[in-house]
Structure formats: structure tokens, C-alpha cells
Amino acid sequence: MVLSIAELHRSKVGRRSFWWLLFLLPLLPLAYIAEAAYSLDLGADPAQTIVTFFGIWTLRFLFLTLAVTPCRRLFGWGWLQRYRRMFGLYTLFYACLHLLSFATFILGWRADLIARELSERPYIIVGFIAWLGLVALGITSTRGWVRRLGRHWQQLHYLVYPIALLAMLHFAWLIRAGFGEVLGYALVLLVLLGHRVVYWLKRRSRVQHA
Amino acid sequence: EKLRAASKGEVIEGEDLTPYRHVTGHNNFYEFGLAKEDPKAKAQGLKTDPWKVEVSGECSKPGSYNLEDLLKPHELEERIYRLRCVEAWSMVIPWVGVPLNKLISRLEPTGNAKFVEFTTLHDPSQMPGQKSFFSTLNWPYSEGLRMDEAMHPLTLMAVGVYGDALPPQNGAPFRLVVPWKYGFKSIKSIVSIRFTEQMPRATWNETAPSEYGFYANVNPQVDHPRWSQATERRLPSSLFNPNQIDTRMFNGYADQVAHLYQGMDLRKWY
Numbered sequence: 001m002v003l004s005i006a007e008l009h010r011s012k013v014g015r016r017s018f019w020w021l022l023f024l025l026p027l028l029p030l031a032y033i034a035e036a037a038y039s040l041d042l043g044a045d046p047a048q049t050i051v052t053f054f055g056i057w058t059l060r061f062l063f064l065t066l067a068v069t070p071c072r073r074l075f076g077w078g079w080l081q082r083y084r085r086m087f088g089l090y091t092l093f094y095a096c097l098h099l100l101s102f103a104t105f106i107l108g109w110r111a112d113l114i115a116r117e118l119s120e121r122p123y124i125i126v127g128f129i130a131w132l133g134l135v136a137l138g139i140t141s142t143r144g145w146v147r148r149l150g151r152h153w154q155q156l157h158y159l160v161y162p163i164a165l166l167a168m169l170h171f172a173w174l175i176r177a178g179f180g181e182v183l184g185y186a187l188v189l190l191v192l193l194g195h196r197v198v199y200w201l202k203r204r205s206r207v208q209h210a
Numbered sequence: 211e212k213l214r215a216a217s218k219g220e221v222i223e224g225e226d227l228t229p230y231r232h233v234t235g236h237n238n239f240y241e242f243g244l245a246k247e248d249p250k251a252k253a254q255g256l257k258t259d260p261w262k263v264e265v266s267g268e269c270s271k272p273g274s275y276n277l278e279d280l281l282k283p284h285e286l287e288e289r290i291y292r293l294r295c296v297e298a299w300s301m302v303i304p305w306v307g308v309p310l311n312k313l314i315s316r317l318e319p320t321g322n323a324k325f326v327e328f329t330t331l332h333d334p335s336q337m338p339g340q341k342s343f344f345s346t347l348n349w350p351y352s353e354g355l356r357m358d359e360a361m362h363p364l365t366l367m368a369v370g371v372y373g374d375a376l377p378p379q380n381g382a383p384f385r386l387v388v389p390w391k392y393g394f395k396s397i398k399s400i401v402s403i404r405f406t407e408q409m410p411r412a413t414w415n416e417t418a419p420s421e422y423g424f425y426a427n428v429n430p431q432v433d434h435p436r437w438s439q440a441t442e443r444r445l446p447s448s449l450f451n452p453n454q455i456d457t458r459m460f461n462g463y464a465d466q467v468a469h470l471y472q473g474m475d476l477r478k479w480y
Contacts, residue, residue, distance in 0.1 A: 037449065043247060044232035044445045045299060047452055106443070108452040116438050123436060173436065176297075177417070178244045180344030 009079045022083050026090045029057045030097070047105035054098035059171060061091040062164055063188055070195040085141050092138040095131050123173035130166035133159050164189060211375040215306045219288035227290070228301035230372045232446050237379045238295065239398055240347060241330065241337035249379035256336055256378035256399070263384065267405035268323035271316065277384055281369065283316070284308040289366050291389035293396070294428045294461045300442045305387050306370030311361040319357070319405045327354045327410030328386055329402035346417055353397040354410035354424070355388065358470055364389055364463060390460040390467045392426045423480035427471065428461035432480045
């Protein structure tokens with residue numbers, strides 16, 4: 001018997017189990033890197049390896065979050081909507097690990113180094129601003145804040161688009177000799193944002209013709 | 211393959227050697243890929259014997275030399291040097307090689323020779339990175355030194371590390387080591403040495419002139435536009451001891467080399 005995910009969501013047990021599945025899966029990257037660190041399998045520069053790893057996974061979860069709406073519209077996956085907040089919070093979670101591991105493993109919490117990085121390095125500044133944005137979205141992601149902010153909530157959460165662009169810039173600014181990987185991520189982001197632009201344009205023309 | 215070095219390298223007091231597995235497992239050698247572990251994984255098939263080195267330009271002994279013939283008259287020496295990458299990490303490495311000035315003297319450069327240009331092997335069939343469509347570097351990789359830098363007694367042509375022949379990922383069979391300059395100056399797997407009157411092209415300088423100068427002397431006061439050069443992480447670092455140390459002028463070799471740059475504005479000639 002083949003059970004679709006949509007059907008699975010009709011029962012309470014189905015919803016529960018799927019929620020747990022999607023809650024636990026995003027912890028796998030953390031488990032993987034923790035295991036590698038524990039078995040001293042991170043090479044000569046474990047700090048850099050870990051910071052890069054968390055950075056890449058932040059971007060992946062951000063893209064996953066941004067993919068919810070297009071997937072719902074294109075494939076009719078209405079059930080996906082209920083996990084968007086969780087994906088968003090995992091984006092923030094990995095962004096915090098990225099920043100914490102940078103401050104701890106690379107800068108050793110040395111005040112002089114932190115001050116210099118945050119005042120002089122454009123790619124660090126851009127990444128930090130993107131992180132601040134994610135924090136604001138994370139804090140206001142609760143039911144209480146949605147209610148309190150009313151229609152401003154949506155306006156605030158449109159911030160995810162500039163945040164995504166800043167995160168992409170932060171990544172692209174690190175290019176030294178090859179832009180293949182960054183280009184791959186940029187194309188995915190282009191599709192995710194491009195879908196919204198196309199959708200918005202179509203809707204506008206429909207409204208005008210009505 | 212064990213190498214017989216005539217002299218042991220002088221230990222740098224208070225600075226431990228970076229273990230062999232990290233020296234040979236954490237490399238920037240973009241001909242074999244961009245990740246630090248790529249060269250070790252992808253360079254093992256590099257054919258380093260026989261190896262020819264083309265000598266040309268302003269000298270009386272140009273020609274195509276077998277590497278053994280170029281090295282034969284000289285004794286190998288061990289040299290323990292700091293290696294400071296422009297990415298702000300560093301290692302301490304025991305190289306085995308021949309001082310470049312001894313090689314150069316035999317090739318008899320003419321009075322017109324103001325610079326030496328070095329070129330890395332260009333062979334996409336062996337070097338997958340050279341096939342990459344996304345690379346911003348122009349192959350073959352090339353680097354250069356001013357004649358007085360090339361003749362400086364610290365400048366080494368390495369053929370080994372830790373008493374063994376160089377593994378391919380470290381630039382086998384024949385590479386430059388200039389310890390007071392950022393690592394990218396120390397060009398690997400050299401197939402050509404050319405004496406020139408004009409400043410030769412240098413790959414990174416050509417790719418991003420605002421970030422990488424021709425001289426590329428280690429200088430904590432002149433930052434790379436995207437990151438600070440004031441400190442470096444000495445590898446291997448461990449997670450709860452990042453091993454951040456202050457970067458020293460000319461990578462700690464100022465006493466020996468500062469005079470080469472007297473009167474030069476090092477902010478301009480970075």
C-alpha cells in the first residue's frame with residue numbers, strides 16, 4: 001500500500017510521526033560533524049572545517065525554508081507549510097553554530113580579533129548582519145508574536161529575502177580561485193526567488209484584468 | 211624514497227614541526243582541486259620521473275635539463291622553515307633541497323637578468339583542476355622573484371620533506387620555497403626557469419592584483435582586503451586552542467631579508 005504524505009497527515013499519529021521525522025533529520029549534519037570532531041577526523045585545520053560546514057548547512061536550511069512556498073504552489077504540497085517555521089528555526093540554529101564556532105575555534109573569543117573582524121572584514125560584516133536578521137525572524141516566529149504583530153508580521157518576515165541575498169554575498173566573497181560551488185548555490189537561490197517574482201507578476205496582471 | 215641530506219636543518223626554538231600527515235594532507239595546489247584535501251586525493255598519479263626543466267632567457271646555459279642533472283653537482287640540505295599561507299594559517303616544515311643561488315650560479319645569468327620566472331607543469335590530463343571551467347586562474351601557474359631574492363641564501367629549491375622525496379601534493383619533484391613570502395609564491399612542480407629583464411607574470415597577482423602583489427612578503431601591517439594578516443593560526447590547531455599567534459614581519463626572517471626592500475613602500479609593493 002502506498003500512502004502519500006498528504007494522506008499521512010490526515011491522522012494524528014501520522015502527523016506526529018512525520019513531525020518527529022522532520023525534527024530529527026536536520027540534526028544529522030550536527031551529529032556527523034560532532035562524531036568527526038570526536039574521532040579527530042577533521043584534518044590539520046579542524047576549526048576551519050567546522051566553521052565552513054556549519055555555514056554551508058545554514059545556507060541549505062535557508063534554501064529549504066524558501067522552497068516551502070514554491071513547492072506548495074507547484075506540487076500542491078499543502079502539508080509542507082506546517083514545517084516552514086521548523087526549517088526556519090533550523091536555519092537560525094545552524095547560523096548560530098556557524099558564528100559560535102567561528103568565535104570559539106578561530107578567534108578564541110579574543111576581543112581584539114573579534115573587534116577587527118567585525119569592523120574591517122566586509123564579508124564578516126555582511127554575514128553578521130544576515131545573522132542578526134535571522135535572530136529577529138526567529139524571535140518573532142512564535143504564535144504570540146504572529147498575533148501581536150498582526151499584518152506587520154508578514155512585512156517583517158519578508159526580511160528573509162534580503163537575508164538570503166546577504167548570506168549569498170557572504171559566501172561569494174570568500175571565492176578565491178573557483179566559483180563553481182558558489183554559482184551552484186546562486187542558481188538555486190535564483191530559482192527560489194525567481195519563482196516568487198514570476199508568481200507576483202502573474203497575480204498582478206490577473207488582478208488588473210479582473 | 212629516502213633522501214640523503216648533507217646537513218640537518220636548524221630547529222626553530224619554541225616552534226614545533228607540523229606533523230608529516232598534516233604537511234602532506236592540507237595543501238593548496240589548485241591544479242588538483244580547491245579543497246585542502248584534494249591534492250592528496252588526486253595527485254598521486256602525477257608522473258614525476260623523468261622530469262625535465264627548461265632553462266631559458268637571459269643566461270649562458272639555457273637548455274632542457276633532466277632534473278637529476280640539474281641537481282647532481284649539489285649537496286642536499288635540510289632547512290626548517292615557517293610556511294605562512296596568505297589565508298592566515300601557517301606550518302613549520304623541514305624541507306630538503308638545494309639553495310637556489312647555487313643552481314642559478316651554474317646557469318650563468320647575464321647582466322640583463324633582473325628577475326627569474328618559474329612555471330608549473332601544464333597537463334590537464336594529469337591535473338584535473340586545470341580542466342575546471344570555473345577556475346579564475348590562468349594556467350600554467352607561474353611565479354617570479356627579483357634576482358636578489360632568488361639569490362638570497364634562504365631561498366630553497368626543495369625536492370623533499372621530512373627526509374623523503376616530495377609527495378606529489380607538495381609539489382613533486384621540484385619546487386620553490388621562499389620562507390619570508392606568502393605560500394603561493396613558493397611555486398610547485400616546476401618545469402621552467404626563465405631569466406628575464408622585465409618583471410614576469412605571476413598567476414595570483416594577475417588574477418586579483420588588488421589582493422595579491424608581486425612581492426607578497428609576509429607583512430602583518432598590510433592586510434589582505436578580505437581578511438587581516440596581523441595574526442595566523444599555527445597548524446595543527448585544536449578546537450579549544452585555536453593557536454592564534456601574531457604574524458611577524460617577513461614571517462620572522464626580517465633580520466635576514468629586510469635589507470632587500472630598504473626604501474620601498476611596502477604598502478604599495480605588497
